[in-house]
Amino acid sequence: MHFNSSHRFVCQLVGLLISLFATVPGHAQTGDSACGSLANGYGPYDYRTDKPKLGIVERYHFTPEVETLIRGSTNVLPGPDLDYTLRASPNHHRALMSMMRYGEKMKSPQPQGTGYSVECYFERAVRFRPDDTIARMLYATFLSKNARTPEAIRQLELATVAAADNGFSHYNIGLVYFDLKKYDKALLQAHKAISLGFPKTDLRDQLQHVGKWAEPSNESTDSANPTANGPTPEASQQ
Template sequence: MKKLSEEHQLGETLQRFLVILGLSLSCACAAHAQVSEGICGPLRGGHYGPYDYRPDHHKQAAGDQMPHSDKRVLVEGAHFTPRVENLVGAQSGGQMGPPGADLSYTLRAFPNNHRALVSVVRYGEKFKTENPPALQYPVECYFERAIRFAPDDVIVRIIYASYLTNKNRHDEAVAQLKISTTLAKDNPFTQYNIGLAYFDLKEYSLALEQAHRAASLGFERSELSDKLKSVGQWQDLSDAPEAASAPAVASSSAAD
């Protein structure tokens, strides 16, 4: 029951992120520069961190007595308050100026802070630029840094796929979702949300595979199947041989 509860919380949180991104972003289709470590900077070099945002992936350094939860409270209490998350303004420096510096600090300490990544995307959209005020690196760099730091973080990749979708970078978004499918393994909620992301990309056959994969793992929501039915793309499992084999393929890929 504990594992199921954790998976449910993960799936619900991820779905909330996708809704936020979908409502907040308009298409920004200008040419984009390729991000890289050279552009996006080293992960280390700050005075605090970097730490994994996920408690179950945090590696406690020798001599470090501070619990992971306290690290998050310390950073978010000083730099990622509701004021910063909602892009009202800065938290540090007497709450003067824009929130860019506090967002940068938060994502230096926890490169894969999921909520902060969503806020950075919204911050760039607010100013209609990849380089909004006081942000240390271009918006997309924070995804490059998060993936470099935690390549197995499926939520980072799905948020990134939504960002790429809204930039009309279809193939790159699909590539991130395919990686996410393997990383999600037997988490039905995340597999289901990947299906919703595929639907937004109009990749209906892949969305169908995900719908059946999530169902095979015990996920019973009908939103994705209803969406596929609305565009004439739904097939029952018995009529969709590729979808029927998808769960086994996913398990095999994860094992490999």
């Protein structure tokens, strides 16, 4: 998977999120795990629905300089501010992307100034909101970049269940499958998005470019959800 295409996809995805993304409310789980309790002095807040409560966090901790890893806001390094942001909002999509890039920049599974490993922040995000398809897509991207394709696919399968009848989500899940070169799965997601009326054609165009496009049939859209009769995101966090 090419980083530039993945990064461009995430930036576009987050930009569209506010106006297009529809969610099903989830329930925070604050129990302990290997990646720590989700209980926090401020929050935890859902990045999708609690944005007004996150204004102060983004003003003083998740600044543009922190997001782009130029420098920290309360520390020389951005690690402590990324950690604070992701404890206040475990599924903060942009902060998760920055944390992934921070680990890559520092060449460390737990870069300086963070309370957990980079992977733990993704585990905490999907534990906090199992229905957050974008958090799962970002987790899948992290796993793919670390050569853990089967685990990445599992996250995408769970994201597909959570996406339900959201064409926007199925389309973007398809883009991640495409980056994984899982063209058959990307095609199914493209068909599902089309059946739900999602208008963008980039995924179809990319599949056509690599010779993997086929026109949808009733069977292909019905089979786009590989775990429709399996465990829900709430039942399986990873």
